[in-house]
Amino acid sequence: MSSRVWKGETPVLADNRGGYAYAPQKFNALDPNCAHPWDFCSGDETQEADQTTKSVQASFESIVIKDSCDVEVITTDTQAAINLQVALQAAIQLVISISIASSDQAEVLTQELTQKLINKQVNRQQTYIENSRGVKVTTTDTDLAVNVQVLLQVLLALVARLDIL
Amino acid sequence: MSNKEEFEKISKQSMDLLINATLKRHGINLNTKPQLSDEDRAELRSLIEGLKQNVESLTNITKK
Numbered sequence: 001m002s003s004r005v006w007k008g009e010t011p012v013l014a015d016n017r018g019g020y021a022y023a024p025q026k027f028n029a030l031d032p033n034c035a036h037p038w039d040f041c042s043g044d045e046t047q048e049a050d051q052t053t054k055s056v057q058a059s060f061e062s063i064v065i066k067d068s069c070d071v072e073v074i075t076t077d078t079q080a081a082i083n084l085q086v087a088l089q090a091a092i093q094l095v096i097s098i099s100i101a102s103s104d105q106a107e108v109l110t111q112e113l114t115q116k117l118i119n120k121q122v123n124r125q126q127t128y129i130e131n132s133r134g135v136k137v138t139t140t141d142t143d144l145a146v147n148v149q150v151l152l153q154v155l156l157a158l159v160a161r162l163d164i165l
Numbered sequence: 166m167s168n169k170e171e172f173e174k175i176s177k178q179s180m181d182l183l184i185n186a187t188l189k190r191h192g193i194n195l196n197t198k199p200q201l202s203d204e205d206r207a208e209l210r211s212l213i214e215g216l217k218q219n220v221e222s223l224t225n226i227t228k229k
Contacts, residue, residue, distance in 0.1 A: 157180045
């Protein structure tokens with residue numbers, strides 16, 4: 001296959017969104033003539049990216065205690081919270097599948113209900129205690145706590161609406 | 166009505182609306198109730214109670 005570049009044509013680069021890449025020129029925020037690369041995208045693409053980001057679930061926590069005594073740290077057990085979140089999602093699916101004959105439809109419904117409500121951003125917590133005595137620190141992963149509470153509300157509302165119990 | 170009660174009421178109302186709208190959109194008939202045995206109902210009730218207690222105690226889990 002002959003190369004068009006060698007014939008003197010400008011190479012056209014297509015990005016993974018199906019549009020054209022404008023990347024070669026570096027964006028400069030202080031230059032009023034320089035458009036942001038995302039300005040070439042339509043609104044739909046922005047929404048798509050936003051929806052994908054919502055499904056990200058990550059939680060990182062590190063606690064360092066150095067040269068200290070009588071230190072008490074109270075924190076959310078992330079693993080326990082995630083397990084509980086999964087258990088609640090399973091219970092929601094169970095309730096839906098009991099009420100709805102089609103298992104495919106039950107799965108779609110469960111995903112729709114839970115993914116709409118679970119809002120998780122990357123949570124990073126770092127606690128560093130050094131040369132301290134008699135310290136008490138309490139940290140909470142608010143995102144996880146809110147997620148399980150919302151899922152419980154969905155489960156209770158579903159049970160009431162479908163009149164299962 | 167206190168702020169907390171008001172918030173809980175609005176939260177419940179929006180949750181009910183969301184569930185109703187989602188079920189309707191998928192054309193699910195809510196008039197036919199699922200046939201469950203007493204044993205199944207008791208098991209389900211116990212599962213939901215357990216999950217409720219776990220959610221309540223989640224923030225009190227202590228790691229040292």
